[in-house]
Amino acid sequence: MTQLPGLLDIEAIRKDFPLLDRVVHDGKKIVYLDNAATSQKPRQVLDALNEYYEQHNANVHRGVHVLAEEATALYEGARDKVAAFINAPSRNEVIFTKNASESLNLVANMLGWADEPYRVDSDTEIAITEMEHHSNIVPWQLLAQRTGAKLKWFGLTDDGRLDLSNMEEVITEKTKIVSFTLVSNIMGTVNPVEAIVRRAQDVGALVLIDASQAAPHMPLDVQALGADFVAFTGHKMCGPTGIGVLWGRQELLEDLPPFLGGGEMIETVSMHASTYAPAPHKFEAGTPPIAQAVGLGAAVDYLTAIGMDKIAAHEHAITEYAIKRLAEVPDLRIIGPTTAEDRGAAISFVLGDIHPHDVGQVLDEQGIAVRVGHHCARPVCLRYGIPATTRASFYLYSSPAEVDALIDGLEHVRNFFG
Amino acid sequence: MTQLPGLLDIEAIRKDFPLLDRVVHDGKKIVYLDNAATSQKPRQVLDALNEYYEQHNANVHRGVHVLAEEATALYEGARDKVAAFINAPSRNEVIFTKNASESLNLVANMLGWADEPYRVDSDTEIAITEMEHHSNIVPWQLLAQRTGAKLKWFGLTDDGRLDLSNMEEVITEKTKIVSFTLVSNIMGTVNPVEAIVRRAQDVGALVLIDASQAAPHMPLDVQALGADFVAFTGHKMCGPTGIGVLWGRQELLEDLPPFLGGGEMIETVSMHASTYAPAPHKFEAGTPPIAQAVGLGAAVDYLTAIGMDKIAAHEHAITEYAIKRLAEVPDLRIIGPTTAEDRGAAISFVLGDIHPHDVGQVLDEQGIAVRVGHHCARPVCLRYGIPATTRASFYLYSSPAEVDALIDGLEHVRNFFG
């Protein structure tokens, strides 16, 4: 087996993930390289879900019976774990949502309904980038349409990086919010947070960082990032589906208006008027995704026990190896950074003029799961003049042998359509 | 054991629910009477969740690999099951949300951003009732505040029913939307849908029915209801947390604008403009609660196999028995209908001047889980001049013996504080 410096004990880790034993297409063990879409779940997370449902299930808050107290302690305990995982100054800054998309929409809506100085209206601007996931584009397009604000964005360089050369034009005195991804889900690019945050702070704009592709893969410290809001999603980081996180600075969460109304988010309700609970509850209307938060807490424990720095090192090694081996495949062109520096473990490419759908399908027949399409980042495809890409993306359980399987698979694809 | 006509085979059913074997407070088997807050989950639902995560987990839609296709088929299959469960004319009318609260907010927001003739604005009115759950009050208060629309409501009679005597004043030619609960979560009242829907249709208002306390307990037929939207939540009907449903009439879902923006809900995105996918996807931004939808599908299968009419008959028998036995408790006053006719299996009461918190706590010490407080329906408490109630609520696994345990427990409470 190929040995690379920095690899985790993959064999031991893979034992934690039941799905990795899955056999497809008559006897082929799955090679799961679609981790940027969603990750697999360790036994530890599934156990936490089962234990929750079998032993402690109840609705949270305000219950005096023992199950309600246990469920509340587990749910709020998950908040503590997530707060520690991202180094939040306070647990009350951690809001549970259903996914990163809701977290991003939540901020857009807060700002649309906010009072001054936060309010986004027709005199103001919003700044994003051309490499955002649709979930960090469409909420701002909707907000711009509905308020009359102007939407601006950073373009991309030919090698898949943000073009910050016109920083002063994109982020101006009118900008109220700058929202960008820490790591691109399509190209793997890691973006230069500091430069953007500095400019935003200079003009008094708030900063929202989409950490959906960062939280699963590297140490995340919201204080070090210097942003005002950070969003991410549970299912990409070994957690269940149905859970996302929005972290926000406490003063902002106090000042900004609620979004969804309902049970849990109120202080007191009468037919004539209601008052709202303090954050985080103010932003959590209705019965929250209780089991899913508990599952995310278990995922965070799992990742922390291995060590986020070790996971980052592992993925860096795998990415470096994959880039090296992909360079051996004739007619293959990587869309995005072509070195492992400042990039994550998602690698998009095109293979001659074979359509990605065909690449993906023939790889699938060999048991290799990659994603094909525009990866919810169609503007990137438009920018590089391609209809779609094939994307292989790695995680803590990915092995060099899986990279080798991908390379062999691509060889087969070329022969098949050659 | 007490035998009542209409009871299900409780012993067999209880074996499906692992939590019902839970022992609390040094050896007391739990008596779970907090079903209106959330239900317990049968083994069949937990198995479906585990199988999903262990065998098929992938992100849905647009994937060409086998896991993505399986996950998509399971997720969309759950939509088919839910559509059949509520007799929806089309599967495309079933939108998955995170809970009933999101479903209700979704409608409020659609109407706030809609064009004519649906648009709620300062010339229009919204009608609700005084017995709504906070999740069907606060979204309308927010909408009214933000659009200038006027919020009106039906009051309550002394015996816990809607007072429809001023129908013409509450629902007028200006009313755009009438939203009310089919079954009250605090008093158990089943509301007269037909009369309200008829009046709403007469004035051309849309109707949203909150079926959160109905879907788990009785056959639900959205076509027979005659409403335009129906909302409910998975965790109260044997499903997982983190999943809710909004059913809406197809033409409306076509005409109304989206709410959350992001991946999955788009047709095509460029930096300058986006177009949206047809419903239901238009209203499902981001990675959906995949496993939770699959779990809800399993819950619906489970309930259907037993039969919703049989479940309703079982609960009716239990409710009748409980009301009879509660009448034996001195100083106990039921808040809500005092017969089992046109009422569900949630029974609220006050016990002399012993505060519900004390009632609940002393019951808990005996292993009996009830809920105490305002049950997210504070206006009802205000209406009846009480700070809170104690609520016992039953489900398909509730037994006459559990009613007896409650009565004994209340006797103990009285002695304790007597």
Next chain:
Amino acid sequence: MYQELILDHYKHPRGRGLRDGDAEVHHVNPTCGDEITLRVKYDGETLTDVSYEGQGCSISQAGASILNELLVGKELGEARKIQEVFLELMQSKGKIEPDEAMEEVLEDAVAFAGVSKYPARVKCALLSWMAWKDATAQALGDAERKTA
């Protein structure tokens, strides 16, 4: 959690009723409807009376009664110290086992130790204590304004 002593204070509240005071506050716990109206009376630094009316659960009502018993007659500094120790105990999630030193300060109020294990009830226990703190701040503010 229902110590004999708590039940006793609940059934036989000490010093209940509203009497003359320097300041009055009304506090509510919106989740359960516990309510208290509380007045404080100071003679210089000495808390000479805490009078109150309220409704709610045994814990909140016993809390007011024990507060009255414990604080009336104390110097402000001492009363504040008692309040702080009580707060610490109630926020301990059942982890503080009251020792002799604590018992010396809190006297009968150590009976509330068990309540701290029930997060939903801690607010009830603290209701009157928060009201007292608030009323005291108002009374002193008024006093300061008067001497100013």
Next chain:
Amino acid sequence: MYQELILDHYKHPRGRGLRDGDAEVHHVNPTCGDEITLRVKYDGETLTDVSYEGQGCSISQAGASILNELLVGKELGEARKIQEVFLELMQSKGKIEPDEAMEEVLEDAVAFAGVSKYPARVKCALLSWMAWKDATAQALGDAERKTA
């Protein structure tokens, strides 16, 4: 799903290129970027040419080629019937095993039966067929307008 015949049509498309026609349409599959520009030419009731240009996956491109082979020269009614049978096959989720009657109608296009098992690819297979239907409606509309 990649039958020899599909690959053959993909690698050697029949009738590719844009020629003179009565109507032209441009269809796109936004999820994968498959595109086709397609023209139809009718002589009375007879479809005399389907010409096209496009880019995309093997399934969408082979689909256009086989459509050309199958429909050109047919009467409109017959072409419509073929289209309907093909649509039925593609929407069958792999549940229809083409019988002789179907083979008679669809000829080589039965090779697409396997594609129907792959929901993500059915749209690709149908792209040119939907474009043809649309172009035909336009051509006939125009024809009707002309004769009107």
